[in-house]
Amino acid sequence: MEEKIKVGIIGPGNIGTDLMYKVMRSKHLQMDFMTGIVESEGLRRAAGLGFKTSTEGVKAIAADPEVKIVFDATMASAHLANAPVLKEAGKIAIDMTPAAVGPYVVPCVNLAHLQDVDNFNMVTCGGQATIPIVHAINEVADVEYAEIVASLSSKSAGPGTRASIDEFTQTTRKGLEQVGGADRAKAIIILNPAEPPVMMCNTIYTLVKNPDEKAIKEAVEKRVKEVQQYTPGYQLRVPPMVEGNKVTVIVQVEGAGDFLPKYSGNLDIINSAAIAVAEKLAEQMLQK
């Protein structure tokens, strides 16, 4: 059997469980340890699949010398406490929460440039879906202002997202500026309760300095293919529409349906991006 890097997950909820299934499909990652802070269905599911489990949360994983990469799928306040423990134990943390202890990472944009980082922040689902496009447009057209509207099905927005909707919009805005390269940005989130649930849809408006339609279209189409490398359900719904200095693009994300239903493209893209980060790290570790 090919050598793999062992992975732990803190937080056996929807995100953590979907990550577990994605790790199980990975070439370079070996699912090893799932921890929570109370007995739960998620922990039982992981145990049933033959993985180690614990209700000791971060402590249990920190004490396990075999686990190299840890996904923290808890919440911002918990990650603030977990981050130093993981660092101390020499683990690389991939932070699914908006805590932003470490730098923001969007795999197809800045993963290659982040060297010697031991804590990666995954921004938000809306950020993972829109920052690549803003970045692609910025490279060819210089984005002064970026604005995104992420619409999610109500069913795919858990209590964590609902209780911290301001954090979602603020974190996404910062990601659009810091990683996407927009001078200024604004993020909007909409929850739609329609049945059957709507697919995650993202509208990206940019105000650009050089509205070269051909260059923008090529850059966006190329970038969509790069995102599809790790999120196959990522699709261009409306290709770049240039009106004066305004560019409008709409992308849709259909989930892979690993654990979460396909309409949860929002959760799928942030998890897929996190896996892409972990795989890259594992590859580097295995080469050493």
Add this chain to the structure above:
Amino acid sequence: MEKKRIHIVDTTLRDGSHAVSHSFSPEQVTAIAGGLDKVGVDIIECAHGDGITGSTFNYGFSKYDEMELISAASKVIHNAKQCILLIPGIGTIDDLEEAYKNGARVVRVATHCTEADVGIQHIQAAKKMGMMAVGFLMMVHMASPEKLLEQAKIFEAAGADYINLADSAGYCLPQDVTDRVTALVNGLSIPVGFHAHNNLGVAVANSIAAVEAGATYIDATCRGLGAGAGNTQLEVLAAVLDRMGYDTGLDLYGVMDVAEEVVEPIMHRPQVIRTAPLMLGYAGVYSSFLLHTYRAAEKFGLNPRDILVELGRRRMVGGQEDMIVDVAYQMATERDGKK
């Protein structure tokens, strides 16, 4: 017998902002808010049509800085309470704090009618700041009275001072309003309000139905200025409620004069029910989609009516203005593919 008091919430400077494409100037705000304050309106709402920080590509940019407008209103509001709208997902608590600094003392936290929990933190923050906080449920035609009561209770538990039901699509008929308001009046211990749109020509009738079912806060605008076919016309409502024996605290002639002398001259078009706004009400589509739909229809060479019907079929909710372009693009692509 003492007349029952109905509180009037004027939203000319918020919902009416849609109808002038968010172009109110500080001078216009001063004239309108000052006029309304003198004639006995209880609450005066002033913000971008889609709430604070709604000034965006998606909803239309404001011509003037919104906080400057809020500040201008605060200088002439002495008797009424000054209000803003905040839609979680668009505006944040930081924005609320800035609006407070500029004079806002009431916030209406607006969510889609099934998503009240996204507004809990905003209601709580407002109460902590000493503001009056209102839970505002939009697109109420899309939920049953029972569901609305359940959602209203989420806002009530968070500390809301009253609950406002908004018929954002102007789809409700008077009986729909009676059923919804009755469920809340019976199930809550805080007051209930209502916000109408006139897309089916029943805004005043629906407001009467709300009052008769026990609502004590009613939204209205001068000349009915608002998204879609507009809102309940303030001066008409004042006259009707007076005839019905309610006390609105309004100076009827004064309200008529503000509408005719201050608001009418700055309107971009008469607030009448043209085909597209009628279709909003008929198909159950968010009223603020109207002007954006006209623009998309023109760009893609489509009939606005067809775009609105498709938006209704897709069950789009408030704030999804971006989907107008999506629908128009998909319809135009399909049409051109067939050629």
